[in-house]
Amino acid sequence: MKKKMWRTGLCGLTACSMLFTMPALAWAADEPQNTNIDNGLIAYYDFENVNEKKVPNVKDQSKYEGELKGSNVSIASDTIFGKSLKFTEGTEGTMEIPQIMNTSQNSYSISLWFKYDTNTNREGKNTVLLQQSGQGRTFLQFTKDNKYATYVNATNVYSDKTVDLSQWQHVMATYNKDTKKIAFYINGEKDSEKDAGNQVVNELTNLLIGRHKNAGNDPLSMRGLVDEIRVYDKVLTAEEAKAVYESKAGAMLFPQLQETLKEAKELDALGSLDTEAEEAKVLKEAIAEAEKLTAESQLSEISETIKELEEAMKNYRAAIGVVLTVSPTKEERSIEKSTIGINHRYAFNGYGSFDSTKMEMKEEFTDLYKEAGFGSIRYPGGTISNLFRWKESIGPKEERVNQIHGFYNNPGQGGIAPNFGLTEVADFAYRDDIQSEIVYVYGFGRGSAQDAADLVEYLNAPAGSNPGGGVAWADIRKENGHAEPYNVRYFEIGNENNQPGTDGTTSQQYWMIGTQDAEKAYVEGGVASFTKQYAVKKDDWNKAASVSDGTANQVRYMRYANPNPMTGKDGKTLVENFEAVQKGSVEVWVGTDGEGNNHKWEVVESLDNAGANDQKVTIDYRDGSIHFGDGTHGKIPAKGQQIYVTYKVKRDGFVAVSKAMKDMTAEINEINAKSGSAEKASCYVYSSWETKGFIDKMAAGNWNDYYDGLTIHPYCGDPGADQDKGAFYDSAMRLAENVGIQKVKNYVNMLPQGKVPVISEYGIFRSTSPLLRSQTHAVYIAKVLMEYVRLGSPYIQKHCLVDWYSSGADSLGPTQQAVIQAVPQTGANQGTGEGNFRFFSTPSAKVFELFSNSFAKGTKVVGTEFEHVETLANGTKAYSAIASKGDDGTLYVTVVNTDRENDKKLRVKVEGVDLTGKTVEVQTLAGESFVDENSLAEPDKVTIENSTVTAEGTDLELTAKAHSVMSITVKEKVDPPAPETYTVTAKANNNDMGTVTIDPVKDKYNAGEKVTATATAKEGYEFVNWTVDGQEVSTKTTYELTVEKNTELTANFKAKAPVEEKFTVTARVNDSKMGEAKIDPDKAEYVKGEKVKAIATAKEGYEFVNWTVDGEAVSTEATYEFTVDKNVELTANFKKTEKPVEKVTITVKANDSKMGTVKLDPAKESYENGEIVTAIATAKEGYKFVNWTVAGKVVSDKAEYKFKVDRAAELQANFVKVSEDPKPENPKDEDKAVQTGDNGVSPIIPLAGLMLAAGAAVVALRKKED
Structure with missing residues (x-):
């Protein structure tokens, strides 16, 4: 390993093996200068002699010794500089230099080399390089769009240029304390000098390398390598800054020359041009000159030669054209029409696209939708779907309940009429002339496992079945006009539920905010607790709308009560014994915000006994509602007062919801199988918690079977101001690669085998530039879309289908990103989506039209490869391509040229096929300029141009216009050569410990075919790994391999350690x-x-x-x-507890049986207290009835005496001869118990207490005393 040398004299050049890009060496044409790079140097760190985390200052070991802190910082060996500082994943790692900076007292120049780890998911955030401690600020960082920046004096200052983080970079920042200016030097060149601001910190601070003083994830800590840190106590000149860079850069340049020379020779060896062609001659001459140089050659000479080689290669390739080879036999993945789709929202009548009077989609909008040919439609939307209750969006429109916005507490936001409900979107999507598959986003913020299972039953169960028991939801679907199942396959559980913030305005965590760990709650569920949360109306959760209106019998609701599963034939009756919130946990308060401004009201069982001023309420635990009095029974909250509620609720998590949905699907398939139907329902469930933490928790809980992938919304961020439209375009394409595509790649690497990324929203976000309605966004969409297909997403849906034509945004984002624009006409209401709107398609919608007319018709993605990919000045690839193959062999090739200025000469080769004489169909979407956009006045300013081209040779030669998307359809069937085949087998190390399966099972497999091996441990054992020939190939139970040779896999198991259950x-x-x-x-x-x-x-x-x-x-x-x-x-x-029924005996007799007869009706042995009985007396001939008596007391003078039983009694009917002139004894008043009147049947008289009535009056008499 090369040891680094401390340079105390003149800078020099040495050779090394690291490659640098030419932009980093643009200054190198100048002759090297003899400049002293020691002048003003106070600290220098080369990391060669780090001892126990102490980093010596090579310049002066008596002070400024650095120290490594944190577990994620270490020293890496064998880097381009020898030993270097290395930062890995984490937030604590830093190198700290004590008491070295005071920007109020001194000027500084600080430089370093760094190589960023581009596998890091930056999530659109800045990354810290140099930070001061204490009151000090960020001295140097690089931004999300790869510019350098400082905040040293509390003002964000940015470099003009961006940097290529895929290569080693050198940066110097100089700060002048007198002028308060900051200058950036990028790879030896002065980028800019700007005002740093006036808020100077007068404090001697430490210098932190690679981390913000407040450790965390925003801004991000450094990831990768850092070396050659130099600190000067003066402002270096441009010449000195260049010399510092040159002291190491020259050593790296010669290997780059060698690599460039190698590339040039390979290009020349292809012989693609005639040897007499000018471009071929120039290339050979450049190669010859380059071969004369050595590692000792001058830096400027090496630099100039590299430039000449690259220019010669560029011209040679331009003469050849961009060469694209399509390989029909290399099948990469399957695709369906539904793979490419769009995100639509139910709210505001589908943003004006739905006619709530006719209850159907508007014709003009529908025509544009059909043109675009979306294969799938996401519903009911993104954030707007989180609190959507599907059961309240079906059935008669007038019976539906207004739904709640995902950001319900923004000013002016109220309930949303679900006119464009689940029935309406399904009827639209499954029309014969539409055929868009529904992707359903389940409202996890107000959902439950039971409710989600009911949804699957409603969507996918056959009518006449009732797999879930309770309400027959499939029959309700039939009553709503759709007898056949919808067969929805894809379900997302919530939308972006990992995003925190303020509930009601920015957060998408809803009830999860009420738990200690929102991520754990999303996965596992749990008890959410809320203290004095303002209660809401059922159909409007806005705080301003939820105050008391001063009327009687008001009802308010606990926001995150569980949904009642409902009962009854129509599914609209509350289940009686359901508890929406925990009993005993509810407290109700009335007043205004602020401690002491509200007062607790008593929760009681009933208001029947409450007084007019009693502060009492009742709780209906069936639905979490709070009921106030009418001013007679229970006080009415004063108008304008807020109602608050404290409560607890046990909520289902993702695992429970997914399990319920998958179990319901299994039940539906059992029903189908028993009925002899070949129909088979599918249920793919995807998480909206877009973090590695979710992936880890699912694995730790052994719940991987309950999710099929992770929804990812790889928005790229804002490309910046659009005054310079070219810069905006270039930034957008850079963000497409660095964020839009890279973010998905990062998650693909995190996900377990068999789990897929689901791209259900993407685009340029948050920018309100009109360029989002232009060809710029169309090129962006095409560029990222083809990569998302390659990365395995089962469906890919742009956000969003339609939004208002405007210059602004709402809480859900900029309106310009919608692919169809809704233009309000006179009287149109954007708050409700009612009224007349006109529509036009943006160039982005035309991208989908192009894909649906070509690529989406294929069923297999096949191989494509460019012979060379040019890198543009913005650091991005100039072009990209993807191809599909239909079942009939038709090839569909799509090419994107992101170069906004230059057309590309394109040569397409189809492997194994001579295209001579074949005619192909070509579609091109380009416009005159990348800023062109459509409008109502010019709806086709940017549109698809159709043409045909006949190949004049083996290859097809075309022109890919600047900033264009182009599709090529080759209809002739391609006969692929017979593929190579191999065997793949699997076994267990011990069959008693586990089993193995292979899918698909075949005798032979084609080269390149995907095979999945699955290991299942038996009870008491666990899986260890897969090995091939004793070498570990995977630690995941499900292992997917690409067949390349004969392979025997071994699944290794071991006994489990005992676990306390x-x-x-x-x-x-x-x-x-x-x-x-x-x-x-x-x-x-x-x-x-x-x-x-x-x-x-x-x-x-x-x-x-x-x-x-x-x-x-x-x-x-x-x-x-x-x-x-x-x-x-x-x-x-x-x-x-039932009380025993008391029975008594009632008998009747006549004073003389010769005179008449008596009976009871009904006639029974005994009677119950309270029973109504009629005593009937019938006089015989010559006699007449006088009265009824009980114990000698007259009780009635009516022959038919009706009474209510209250004790045992014997009644006597008294008769006399007709000839007699009866003079009955006149009893005392207190002995009378006579019924009189003309009604023919006596009123009811209780026997007990001898209650009497005269007509309508009843008189109580005392017993006669003996």
Whole structure:
């Protein structure tokens, strides 16, 4: 290894093996200067003699000794400089130089070399290089778009140029304390000198290398290598800065010459041009001159020769043209029409695209949608979908409930009418002339496992079945007009739920904010707790709309109560025994914001006994609603007061939701199989928690089976101001590669085998530049789209389909990024999407039209390779390509030329095929300029140009226009050569420990074919790794290999270490009004074999029945003791105590049976208290009825006497002869109990107490005393 030398004299040049790009050496044409680079140097670090994290100052070892701190910083050997400082993943690592800087007292120049680790996911953030401690600030960093920057005097100052982070870079920043100016030198050249601001820090600070003083993830810490740190206490001149750079750069230049020479020779050897062609002659001459140089040659001479070689190669290649080879037999992945799609949103009548009067999509919009040919449509959107409840968006429009915006508390944001509901989007998407597959985003913010399973049943179960029990959702779908299942395959659980912030305005974590670990809650679920959270209206969660309106019987809701699963034939009746929030956890407060400004109201069972001023409320635990009084029974909250609620709610996490959906799908497939149907439902579930933490938690919980991939939204960030439109375009293409594509690659590397990235939103974000409506964005989309296809995303959906034509943005982002623009006409309402809108397609929509007419018609992605890829001045690839093959052999080749100024001569080769005489179809989307955009006035200013070209030779020669997207369709069938075949087998190291499978199972496999081997450990054992010939090839249970040779895989297992099993035990009641239940002891988890008691206590008027588990009785003892051996939820069942029914005997007799007959109706042996009975007396001939008496007291003078039983009694009917002139005894008033009147049937008279009535009046008389 080369040792670095401390240079105390004149700078010189030595050779080394590191390659540098030419832009880094643009100054090298000048002759080297003899400049002393020691002048003003106070510290120099070369990292050759670091001892126990102490870094000596080579200039002066008596002071400024550096120290390495943190676990992610170390010394790397064998770098281009010998030993170098190395930063790996983490936020704590730094090198600290003590007490070295005070920018108020001294000027400084600090330089370093660094090589950034480009595998790092930068997430559009800045990265710190040099930072001061204490009150000091960032002295040097590089930004998300690769410019250098400083904040030394509290003003962001940026370099003019960007840097290529894929190569070693040299940077120097000089600060002048007198002028307060900062200068940047990039690879020896002065970039700029600018005002640094006036907020100077007068403090002697430490200098931190590679980390912000406040360790964290924004800005990012350095990743990669750092070396040759120099600190000067003066402002270096441009000449001195150049000399510092030259002291190391020259050593690196000669190897670059060697590599460039090698490339030139290989190009010349191809013989693509006639030897007499001018470009061929110039290239040979340049090669000859380069071969004369050695490592001792002058830097300027080496630099100039490299330039000449590169110029000669550039001209040679231009004469040849861009050579693209398509390999039809190299199949990379399968694709479907649905692979390329769009993100649409239900809100505001689909942003004006839906006619809520006709309840159908508008014709003008539909025509544009059909032109674009989207293969899939994401619904109900992104952030807007997080609180969407699908059950409230189906059925008659007038019965639907306004939905809640994902950022519901922004000013003016109210409830959203779900006119464009689930039925409407499905009816549109599955039209014969549309055929877009639905990708459904489940509203995790207000969802549950049961609700998600119901959704799958509604979408995918056959009508007449009811796989989930309860509501027959498939039948409701049929009633809504769609008898056949929709067969939705793809489900995202939430949208960007990993994004924190303020609930209601910026956060997408909703109920997860109420837990201690939002990421853990998203994965596993848990109890969310909220304290004095303002309560909301059911259909409007905006805080301003949620205050009391002063009316009677107001109802407010707890935002994150669980959704009631509903019952009834129409699914609109609340399930009675459902608990939307935890009972006993609810407190209600009324007042205004601020401690002491609101007061607690009492939660009671009923308001029936509440007074007019009683501050009492009731809670309906079925749906988490809060009910106030009417001013007679319970006080009305004063108008304008806020209602607050404290509560706890147990929420389902991703795992529970996904399991419920997949279980429901399995049930649907069982039903289909039993009915003899070949229909098979699929359910692919993707997480919206876009972090490595989610991936790790799923693996740690052994839950990988419950997710199929991770949704990634690789927005590139803002390309910057668009005054310089060319710079905006160049920045956008750079961001496409460095962020838009690289971010997905990073996640692909993180994901386990078999899991895929899902690109359900992407684009340039957040910029409001009109260039987003131009050809610039169209080229960006095409460039990233083809890479997303290669990276394996099952569907790729641009955000978004339609938005308002404007110059601004809303809380969901800039309106300019929509591929179809909605232009409001007179009377149109952008707040609701009602009214008349006109529509036009942007060039971005034309990109989708081009893809749908070509590439998307293929079923297999096939190989493409450029002979050489030119790098543009902005550091990006000049062109890219992708190709697909249809089942009939038709080839569809798509090429993007991102060079905004130059057309490219293109030569297309099809491997194994002579194209001579073949005619191909060509589609080109370019426009006159990269800034061109469409409008209502000019809807086709940028449109697809169609043409045909006939190949005049073996290859096809075309011109790829600047800033263009081009597709080439070769319809002739290609007969591929027979592929090479190999064997692939798999075995276990011990069949008692585990099993192995291979998919697909074949005798022979084609070269390049993908084979998946899966290892499954048996109980008591665990998987270790896969090996081939004793060498480990994977530690994942599912291993995908590309067939290249005969292969025998061995799955290795080992015995598991014993694990203490733990389970959960919970108790609930069938009705909390009847009793209570608890577990003793009360713990979160119980060890297997532990004794536990479940204790049930009945309330007054009720009695305990039994304990049940999953509906099966397990005990009739109120205290039930059992041994824990699994997760258990016990239900204590109570019933109302029934009082015994009291029965008495009633008899009737006549005073003389000769005179008449008597009977009771009904005639029974005994009667219940309260029963109505009629005594009937019938006089015989010659006699007449007088009255009824009980114990000698007259109770009625009616022959038919109706009364209510309240005791045992004997009634006597008294008759007399007709000839007699009866003179009945006149009893005392207190002995009378006579009924009179003309109604024919006596009123009811209670016997007990001898209650009497005269007509409508009842008089109570005392008993006659003996």
